[in-house]
Each structure stands twice: as structure tokens, then as C-alpha cells.
Amino acid sequence: MIYILGGAFDPPHAGHSAIVRSVLHYKNPEKIIIIPSGQRDDKSYTVSDEQRLAMLDIFVWEIADIRIIIDDFFLTKWEGNMITRDVDLYARGKYGEDICHIFGTDTIESMSEWDSEQYAAKTVYKLFVPRSVGHDHEVWNDPEKQKKIPNDDWIASYLVRTEKLWILNFEFLTEANIPDISSTEIRRIIPEYATIHARFDEDPRFIIPGLSRKISRYILENKLYLTKSDKKPKILVHVCCGPDVTMPIIQLRDDYDIICFWYDPNIQPKSEYDKRYEAFVRICEIENIPYIKGAYDVGNFFTRIRWVEHTPERGEKCTYCYDMRMMVSAKLAKRLKIPLYTSSLNTSPKKDLDKLFKMGHKYGEKYGVEFLDIPFRKHGGFEKSVEYTREHDIYRQNYCGCIYSIREGGESEMKKRIVG
Ligand code: SF4
Incomplete structure (x- = not known):
């Protein structure tokens, strides 16, 4: 089976890494194709496509498994908006019918609204990995709350909900233990670290929480995720x-x-x-x-x-x-x-x-x-x-x-x- 992991990867973080490592470990896939998303109605990106790709290159290099491949089709060749149906049709055409898309459980709630035919909810074959809904700061900062994700109650409640939401063609990767990290939260904290270059240079172990050392370094060296409104001292x-x-x-x-x-x-x-x-x-x-x-x-x-x-x-x-x-x-x-x-x-x-x-x-x-x-x-x-x-x-x-x-x-x- 070939697994497809789509997403913004803005930036790629420890949550993405845990998903890829879990699928490699528990599913023994033929390949995992990472497909960074292009233009989307519901999303705007903080850094350039080239920078997202550069971070993904580091991400794949760090996992060091030849089964992981980056496919930049939607960044370099696709014109206009894209939705999951486009990714699925493209992936089937290129990699064959035996494919499965990886999603977090936090996407279940809205999936039936992603397209009018409910293509994503019903036709696409899906592997759900446990993610909390909302990524609120409370969960991020509270290790006790983190421990509770996932647990059997959550899975059971998802199953009940998926029936109500008419989601078909899926399985859960219940064994996976994915840290509840969100790109939004990481982007929020990066400016705090961007003002302490000296400390970063002196201590090569120093990283931005949720990111690998090399991706942290790439972000700080290229001054990514900083805006004029960032609080500088x-x-x-x-x-x-x-x-x-x-x-x-x-x-x-x-x-x-x-x-x-x-x-x-x-x-x-x-x-x-x-x-x-x-x-x-x-x-x-x-x-x-x-x-x-x-x-x-x-x-x-x-x-x-x-x-x-x-x-x-x-x-x-x-x-x-x-x-x-x-x-x-x-x-x-x-x-x-x-x-x-x-x-x-x-x-x-x-x-x-x-x-x-x-x-x-x-x-x-x-x-x-x-x-x-x-x-x-x-x-x-x-x-x-x-x-x-x-x-x-x-x-x-x-x-x-x-x-x-x-x-x-x-x-x-x-x-x-x-x-x-
Ligand atoms: S201006 Fe001040 S620093 Fe310059 S020569 Fe005069 S005393 Fe020295």
C-alpha cells in the first residue's frame, strides 16, 4: 500500500514526524508520498513554496527512509485551487489504485463538507491518526491533557460520530502516539526564539519546541515566521x-x-x-x-x-x-x-x-x-x-x-x- 500524507507543512514538525514514523512502523508501507498543498481557498501560507519545500527536504532527510518521497506537483504544476479530490485523482493516476490518505482525527468533523459530492468523506480511502480537536493552547501546555489523547473513549466517540457523518472507507491507526502539536502554535512562538540567535549559535542542541534542530536553524537563519507586529525587545x-x-x-x-x-x-x-x-x-x-x-x-x-x-x-x-x-x-x-x-x-x-x-x-x-x-x-x-x-x-x-x-x-x- 502507498500512503499519501498531504498538508501545508508550514512548518513540518514533530507531529508530522511521529505520523510518518508510526505509519512506517505499523503499516510497513511500500512508500509514503508527502504532497505539500498548493493554493487552497481555506488556507494561506506564511512562507514561500520554496521555503516549505526546503524544510520538507530537511524533514525527509532526518527520517532517513528511502520509502519517503516528496511530490511537489501541487506547488509547481497545479494551477488554481486544490481540494482532496484533486490530490486523490492525481495520486491514483501516478501511483496506482492501492493508495491510502493519512488524516488526523481532528478532520473528521468537517470532512463531509470538504466537497459537494462528499468525495473525501466517502470515496477516498483513509487512515486516521489520533489528533485532538482544536489544538487549543490549553491542551498544548498541559501534559495531563496530552496524556489523554488518544484513549478508547475518544476512538469510540469518533466511531459514533463517523457513522452520523457518513464517513466511509477508513481505518484508525490506534497504536500511534502522536504529540498534539499544531503548526499554528509553533508559528506563534517562533518570534520569541528569533531574537536569541546568539544563544542558538552557542548551544547547538537548542531548538524551537516542536521542531527538529535543523528545521529550527533553517527558520532562524532565514528569519521565517516573523512579521512586523512581532514583539521584539x-x-x-x-x-x-x-x-x-x-x-x-x-x-x-x-x-x-x-x-x-x-x-x-x-x-x-x-x-x-x-x-x-x-x-x-x-x-x-x-x-x-x-x-x-x-x-x-x-x-x-x-x-x-x-x-x-x-x-x-x-x-x-x-x-x-x-x-x-x-x-x-x-x-x-x-x-x-x-x-x-x-x-x-x-x-x-x-x-x-x-x-x-x-x-x-x-x-x-x-x-x-x-x-x-x-x-x-x-x-x-x-x-x-x-x-x-x-x-x-x-x-x-x-x-x-x-x-x-x-x-x-x-x-x-x-x-x-x-x-x-
Ligand atoms: S567630543 Fe567628547 S569624545 Fe570627542 S574629543 Fe571631545 S571629549 Fe573626546
């Missing part, structure tokens, strides 16, 4: 300037909900401050990122660097300057109940990363928010930010910010400022 990104914040935005936006925070009273003169702020706002508009503008409290800056004004860049005055900006950013993250913060200062090759990271963590601990110590400048980050500003014609400054750094940014710039 919020992060406050302190902005030192527009060009430098391009890298945090690009590197973090898939995994985090970014809010930029412009706080730079270290920039002088005011005309330069305004020019840099405008460049930053343009980037936020291009990338559609919300932002907050901090105060231009230059007095705060000059008070902090008093007596060390003339120390070189990366020296003592810069330590106070980073410290001021990290502290204010961590404080704001706490006030806004944003659990994470970081700074675009990590993009600049002129900044002392060790110093920045230590401060970031110090204020993170003090204010109860987590500091993300990502060196955005690495892996060509700084060069990419230069490319970005060139491409979008965005102003890029040639000195760090304070009046003392103008000299380090170029003699001519200093003269221009003094004259201006």
Missing part, C-alpha cells in the same frame, strides 16, 4: 552622530525595536550641532526609526571635563564625555522602561571600546537595564557607514565634537570655526 540606542548610528540601526533592526536617543552636548559650536542633528534625523526618516532628542546642556559637558580639557582624544576628557552620555542614556532607558541600551559610539574606530563597554555595563547595572556591548565597527562596520552616507549624500563631520577636538580634526576646520 525594545532597545534605546544612544546616538553620537548620524553616520555612526547607521550600523546599530542596520545590525539591530531585525531583532530589536529601536528607539534612537540623540544626546550630545559635547558638540560645538551650536551650528555644527544642528547640522549633525539634521543629518541624524534624515537617517531616521530613511530607515523609519523613531527618535528622542536630548537636551543641549553644554554646561554639563564643560563642568565634567574641567581641568582635563587639553588631554588628547581617547584620553581623560573623552572618558568623562563617554561617561556623561552613557549615564544619561541608561537613566532614560530606565525611565522609559526600555530593557536594553547601547551606543553608536561603538561604530567609531577612534573610540576606546574597552572603556565604553565598561561604562555601559556600569550604568546598566546601576539603572537596571542591560547594556549591549556590540562592536558595531567590526566586520567592516565603519566602512559600511561611510558607504551609506556617501550613497545617501549625508553630512559626515571631520572632527569628533568638542571645541578641543577641532584641532585634531584638521587645522583648516579649526580656522573655519574660529572665523565662523
Whole structure:
């Protein structure tokens, strides 16, 4: 006998795997043909056909039995909507009359309504495997309820119901023990796992519940099942300037909900401050990122660097300057109940990363928010930010910010400022 397992496989999960393994074990089939469904009136798919097929390839490879075959006819050749009758007629034409379709018992209730002639309910030969009706979260999360599926009462009640529903040509695979997993529930939880790539990479055993390790990896690497409405953790990104914040935005936006925070009273003169702020706002508009503008409290800056004004860049005055900006950013993250913060200062090759990271963590601990110590400048980050500003014609400054750094940014710039 050849068994047909149709379905969306969006994504293929441990329930599908248990069904295939049970049929292999108890029915010793000649083949199991897996037929992913194409266009259906009652279904829309979350990922592309190619991605569903790629996951099915992994699924079949993992079961490692040459009797399992994927038939992609309804994805690649069929036009228009499909129903079970189409699958049956196609399978009979291709694989012969000795075929049996596998369905979950949860389909019994509605089967007689699948087509007007009741072809699926009466003509198709069916093997029912035990599945609970509804896949509600309560059953999913309650091991006690899971244990009760299947039991004799369920089977008996199905038999009574099938008689009432005029379902013909079927048998039950009562020996099978299929975990009650639903694709809908798996899709719902995937975004929670998509934001913790690092943990996944560090621990190769780590998987999304209900999915194999390889399918989990495929989903996370290809960022499947994420939508704009997915809850990403919020992060406050302190902005030192527009060009430098391009890298945090690009590197973090898939995994985090970014809010930029412009706080730079270290920039002088005011005309330069305004020019840099405008460049930053343009980037936020291009990338559609919300932002907050901090105060231009230059007095705060000059008070902090008093007596060390003339120390070189990366020296003592810069330590106070980073410290001021990290502290204010961590404080704001706490006030806004944003659990994470970081700074675009990590993009600049002129900044002392060790110093920045230590401060970031110090204020993170003090204010109860987590500091993300990502060196955005690495892996060509700084060069990419230069490319970005060139491409979008965005102003890029040639000195760090304070009046003392103008000299380090170029003699001519200093003269221009003094004259201006
Ligand atoms: S050189 Fe840059 S980092 Fe250092 S104090 Fe001036 S503005 Fe701040």
C-alpha cells in the first residue's frame, strides 16, 4: 500500500514526524508520498513554496527512509485551487489504485463538507491518526491533557460520530502516539526564539519546541515566521552622530525595536550641532526609526571635563564625555522602561571600546537595564557607514565634537570655526 500524507507543512514538525514514523512502523508501507498543498481557498501560507519545500527536504532527510518521497506537483504544476479530490485523482493516476490518505482525527468533523459530492468523506480511502480537536493552547501546555489523547473513549466517540457523518472507507491507526502539536502554535512562538540567535549559535542542541534542530536553524537563519507586529525587545540606542548610528540601526533592526536617543552636548559650536542633528534625523526618516532628542546642556559637558580639557582624544576628557552620555542614556532607558541600551559610539574606530563597554555595563547595572556591548565597527562596520552616507549624500563631520577636538580634526576646520 502507498500512503499519501498531504498538508501545508508550514512548518513540518514533530507531529508530522511521529505520523510518518508510526505509519512506517505499523503499516510497513511500500512508500509514503508527502504532497505539500498548493493554493487552497481555506488556507494561506506564511512562507514561500520554496521555503516549505526546503524544510520538507530537511524533514525527509532526518527520517532517513528511502520509502519517503516528496511530490511537489501541487506547488509547481497545479494551477488554481486544490481540494482532496484533486490530490486523490492525481495520486491514483501516478501511483496506482492501492493508495491510502493519512488524516488526523481532528478532520473528521468537517470532512463531509470538504466537497459537494462528499468525495473525501466517502470515496477516498483513509487512515486516521489520533489528533485532538482544536489544538487549543490549553491542551498544548498541559501534559495531563496530552496524556489523554488518544484513549478508547475518544476512538469510540469518533466511531459514533463517523457513522452520523457518513464517513466511509477508513481505518484508525490506534497504536500511534502522536504529540498534539499544531503548526499554528509553533508559528506563534517562533518570534520569541528569533531574537536569541546568539544563544542558538552557542548551544547547538537548542531548538524551537516542536521542531527538529535543523528545521529550527533553517527558520532562524532565514528569519521565517516573523512579521512586523512581532514583539521584539525594545532597545534605546544612544546616538553620537548620524553616520555612526547607521550600523546599530542596520545590525539591530531585525531583532530589536529601536528607539534612537540623540544626546550630545559635547558638540560645538551650536551650528555644527544642528547640522549633525539634521543629518541624524534624515537617517531616521530613511530607515523609519523613531527618535528622542536630548537636551543641549553644554554646561554639563564643560563642568565634567574641567581641568582635563587639553588631554588628547581617547584620553581623560573623552572618558568623562563617554561617561556623561552613557549615564544619561541608561537613566532614560530606565525611565522609559526600555530593557536594553547601547551606543553608536561603538561604530567609531577612534573610540576606546574597552572603556565604553565598561561604562555601559556600569550604568546598566546601576539603572537596571542591560547594556549591549556590540562592536558595531567590526566586520567592516565603519566602512559600511561611510558607504551609506556617501550613497545617501549625508553630512559626515571631520572632527569628533568638542571645541578641543577641532584641532585634531584638521587645522583648516579649526580656522573655519574660529572665523565662523
Ligand atoms: S574629543 Fe570627542 S569624545 Fe573626546 S571629549 Fe571631545 S567630543 Fe567628547
